[in-house]
Amino acid sequence: xxxxxxxxxxxxxxxxxxxxxxxRMAYHLLQHDRAAMPRLAEALMAAxxxxxxxxxxxxxxxxxxCAVCADPERDARLLCVVETPADQAALERTGSYxxxxxxxxxxxxPLDGIGTGRIGAAELLARAAEDGVEEVILATSFTAxxxxxxxxxxxxxxxxxxxxxxxxxxVPVGSELEYVDLGTIAHALSxxx
Amino acid sequence: xxxxxxxxxxxxxxxxxxxxxxxRMAYHLLQHDRAAMPRLAEALMAAxxxxxxxxxxxxxxxxxxCAVCADPERDARLLCVVETPADQAALERTGSYxxxxxxxxxxxxPLDGIGTGRIGAAELLARAAEDGVEEVILATSFTAxxxxxxxxxxxxxxxxxxxxxxxxxxVPVGSELEYVDLGTIAHALSxxx
Numbered sequence: 001x002x003x004x005x006x007x008x009x010x011x012x013x014x015x016x017x018x019x020x021x022x023x024r025m026a027y028h029l030l031q032h033d034r035a036a037m038p039r040l041a042e043a044l045m046a047a048x049x050x051x052x053x054x055x056x057x058x059x060x061x062x063x064x065x066c067a068v069c070a071d072p073e074r075d076a077r078l079l080c081v082v083e084t085p086a087d088q089a090a091l092e093r094t095g096s097y098x099x100x101x102x103x104x105x106x107x108x109x110p111l112d113g114i115g116t117g118r119i120g121a122a123e124l125l126a127r128a129a130e131d132g133v134e135e136v137i138l139a140t141s142f143t144a145x146x147x148x149x150x151x152x153x154x155x156x157x158x159x160x161x162x163x164x165x166x167x168x169x170x171v172p173v174g175s176e177l178e179y180v181d182l183g184t185i186a187h188a189l190s191x192x193x
Numbered sequence: 194x195x196x197x198x199x200x201x202x203x204x205x206x207x208x209x210x211x212x213x214x215x216x217r218m219a220y221h222l223l224q225h226d227r228a229a230m231p232r233l234a235e236a237l238m239a240a241x242x243x244x245x246x247x248x249x250x251x252x253x254x255x256x257x258x259c260a261v262c263a264d265p266e267r268d269a270r271l272l273c274v275v276e277t278p279a280d281q282a283a284l285e286r287t288g289s290y291x292x293x294x295x296x297x298x299x300x301x302x303p304l305d306g307i308g309t310g311r312i313g314a315a316e317l318l319a320r321a322a323e324d325g326v327e328e329v330i331l332a333t334s335f336t337a338x339x340x341x342x343x344x345x346x347x348x349x350x351x352x353x354x355x356x357x358x359x360x361x362x363x364v365p366v367g368s369e370l371e372y373v374d375l376g377t378i379a380h381a382l383s384x385x386x
Contacts, residue, residue, distance in 0.1 A: 006240070010233040010236035015221040036206035044222075045234045089216070
């Protein structure tokens with residue numbers, strides 16, 4: 001393989017990038033933005049080398065304990081469970097949550113062999129049993145697997161006497177009712193306030 | 194900036210990749226495909242280091258003269274002018290052209306300060322004047338700038354007594370006439386065979 005073919009193959013490993021996009025990226029970099037190539041290479045190496053998982057919440061972190069877990073100002077009564085670091089980042093960007101997190105790094109999917117061991121359920125239960133945790137917010141996805149994960153975790157927490165809640169389901173901000181799917185409308189109706 | 198933020202910023206330099214895609218790529222690599230990170234980093238470094246331009250046709254090449262220009266079996270009577278190495282690669286993939294190429298690495302765009310000097314027009318004219326070249330095929334884009342480039346080059350070639358042709362314009366393969374734009378249909382009509 002030539003260096004160009006190798007580059008195109010490597011770019012195809014990026015999610016959402018097929019043969020055509022990878023070619024376009026490679027040609028663009030080579031012709032118009034050579035400076036971006038060593039910069040991206042170094043960023044990839046540095047990220048691969050330095051980014052590990054927070055020992056406490058399992059999100060991505062360059063330090064053993066991430067910035068959120070290390071912040072004593074946050075509300076220790078709340079623990080929010082998410083599937084991925086990306087979900088956690090989305091919640092943080094809302095600016096409306098001040099508790100701590102626990103990142104599952106996956107969701108239950110028995111067919112793919114992903115059981116409670118793979119999503120760190122035992123660590124979560126130990127974390128939730130710590131002094132001061134009053135409520136575990138289960139913010140897994142509203143997909144079949146995310147719902148199943150939330151259900152299993154809620155049961156395990158209930159048995160241990162820990163209160164758990166789920167994010168509200170309802171009509172997304174900015175949407176016209178006519179175009180919202182019926183399941184969502186039904187939930188929004190039954191959860192009306 | 195953290196290593197994660199630096200990686201996301203570097204990924205945003207790729208064409209067609211915005212903040213959301215860059216985040217998704219970074220999270221995907223870190224969580225699911227760490228092995229791809231050093232591989233892509235090395236491919237970027239190797240490509241940046243080894244890929245230069247062919248001295249003869251200006252396409253990307255790891256050798257001073259590219260494989261096409263170095264191939265004595267090709268038809269030296271034909272010289273095909275394209276805007277980019279990607280265009281050349283597309284023509285090669287058709288398997289229906291056996292001549293040589295000249296890659297402009299751009300197109301005339303006076304408003305952006307891209308004149309004949311920047312697209313290697315002088316080198317092209319010298320190349321076209323070589324023994325054996327009987328026809329220059331102007332395969333620049335069918336955009337305003339590509340057409341202007343073809344027009345200027347055709348004039349310069351005509352003055353020097355070199356025959357030039359343009360790719361045929363017409364209805365794309367697989368399209369229904371109803372949905373083809375009118376300019377294309379008009380061209381297909383006037384160029385009917």
